[in-house]
Amino acid sequence: MSDKKLIGVDLGGTTIKFAILTDDGKIQQKWSIRTNVLDEGSHIVPDIIESINHHIDLYKMDKSQFVGIGMGTPGTVNRQLGTVIGAYNLNWKTSQPVKEQIEAGTGLKFAIDNDANCAGLGEAWKGAGNDGDDVVFITLGTGVGGGIVANGELVHGINGAAGEVGHMCVEPNNGYQCTCGNYGCLEQYASATGIVHLAQDATEEYVGNSPLKEMVDNGEEVTSKDVFEIAQTGDYLANQVVDKVCFYLGLACANISNTLNPESLVIGGGVSAAGAYLLDRVKNNFEKYAFPTVRTSTVLKLAQLGNDAGVIGAASLAKQFD
Known part of the structure; x- marks a missing residue:
């Protein structure tokens, strides 16, 4: 050293x-x-x-x-x-x-x-990855980004686009259109902006009472943080939205892990501030879609280093x- x-x-x-x-x-x-x-x-x-x-x-x-x-x-x-x-x-x-x-x-x-x-x-070296040689990092912010460390080295791909996990297709049928031009990208469902889009669409179809519906119907600005906070009070509509987010994210985590079998898959970015409430639901979906060997060896974690x-x-x- x-x-x-x-x-x-x-x-x-x-x-x-x-x-x-x-x-x-x-x-x-x-x-x-x-x-x-x-x-x-x-x-x-x-x-x-x-x-x-x-x-x-x-x-x-x-x-x-x-x-x-x-x-x-x-x-x-x-x-x-x-x-x-x-x-x-x-x-x-x-x-x-x-x-x-x-x-x-x-x-x-x-x-x-x-x-x-x-x-x-950073997360692989000094954060939740515990200096592991095989770590995948997903960051949930305005968009969805990622970084893949395999055998101790960043994976870049032939043209530098490896790790673009936000553009993994998770909704091939009638998915939201992404800024990349494709439809159904993870970014459109698990980013802060994607979560708000899901909430607005779910509100249009919902006829019951809900603090989330009230905010949307009143034209108030709704954030992904609002959606998770309202869901934690037991609101049915907000929980429907969170369940969808965690389904798409859990499915993506399983697909990534089935391909790479990392030691850790670390979830960070602003949306991850929802903590265990997010992670536990993502894990449930991950376990549903992960290959058995992967399910018992790859560990999903929340990022530790923040900014x-x-x-x-x-x-x-x-x-x-x-």
């Missing part, structure tokens, strides 16, 4: 999170800045460079103390070239030479990967330079 430090960067559309970690993954310092997406996102990389250099000086550290920088980003990543394209929430429509610019601006080695992959690496998963996983990318 080296006594050198790692820098992790988690680039999001609203906030850029940073952390300085020990070589074995302990966060020593962390901070964040707002993401400036103006002028086609041209301020983002200079802001990252300036913030890293400023904090190294602030903490009276020397660049020789660092192994390198790892970063997770939205969009399509070319890991070899260190470029990103198609990160629309960053206004990055054209290819961005991120690695070249950050290495030139900081003097440190730099590695980059998809943000969901980095969160998966730190991305920076921890990103920092681990820099370990290749150690």
